[in-house]
Amino acid sequence: MNNSLSSSNSPAIDEYLRSRIRDIPDFPKKGIVFRDITTLVADPEAFKKTIDAIYDRCRELNITKVVAIESRGFIFGSILAYRLGCGFVPVRKPSKLPYETVKKEYTLEYGTGTVEMHVDALSSDDNVLVIDDLLATGGTLRATCDLVEQLGARIACVAVVIELSFLGGQDRLEDYNYFSLVRYDSE
Numbered sequence: 001m002n003n004s005l006s007s008s009n010s011p012a013i014d015e016y017l018r019s020r021i022r023d024i025p026d027f028p029k030k031g032i033v034f035r036d037i038t039t040l041v042a043d044p045e046a047f048k049k050t051i052d053a054i055y056d057r058c059r060e061l062n063i064t065k066v067v068a069i070e071s072r073g074f075i076f077g078s079i080l081a082y083r084l085g086c087g088f089v090p091v092r093k094p095s096k097l098p099y100e101t102v103k104k105e106y107t108l109e110y111g112t113g114t115v116e117m118h119v120d121a122l123s124s125d126d127n128v129l130v131i132d133d134l135l136a137t138g139g140t141l142r143a144t145c146d147l148v149e150q151l152g153a154r155i156a157c158v159a160v161v162i163e164l165s166f167l168g169g170q171d172r173l174e175d176y177n178y179f180s181l182v183r184y185d186s187e
Contacts, residue, residue, distance in 0.1 A: 072133035138169030
């Protein structure tokens with residue numbers, strides 16, 4: 001199902017946003033370069049351009065719910081839900097949601113993680129945008145997509161601000177309309 005959405009955004013937006021993302025070497029451990037979005041969201045123009053770029057790619061997809069992943073995905077997801085005129089659904093770590101949940105475990109580099117969503121958050125009438133700040137190995141995003149489908153909703157699009165393509169996470173999303181705004185092909 002991979003289609004025209006599956007590429008990064010324009011080189012101009014990639015370059016502009018990349019210049020607003022802070023690189024922090026050796027965080028959280030030696031050899032890792034952390035891509036810090038706090039500088040991007042602190043810059044009003046860069047933040048606006050980020051939201052506008054995602055909105056422009058999704059506005060014609062008849063989105064009924066934006067599903068965002070804890071916690072940085074919430075920054076973008078809630079604003080996009082407002083702009084798209086639809087509902088917002090948080091995906092959280094275990095035991096953070098107060099009502100009955102569905103959960104999905106996924107594999108991490110050294111162990112497993114779990115994400116949860118309320119059982120009544122979505123229905124078969126929903127057309128969903130799944131959003132997060134960053135795609136690395138793809139485990140969290142794929143688990144979230146699995147939860148969306150488990151609840152019977154359709155995934156119209158999966159979007160991230162930053163893609164670390166050298167980690168291969170985009171391969172776990174090949175069944176979806178996927179795009180990133182900024183793509184790093186190496187550390």
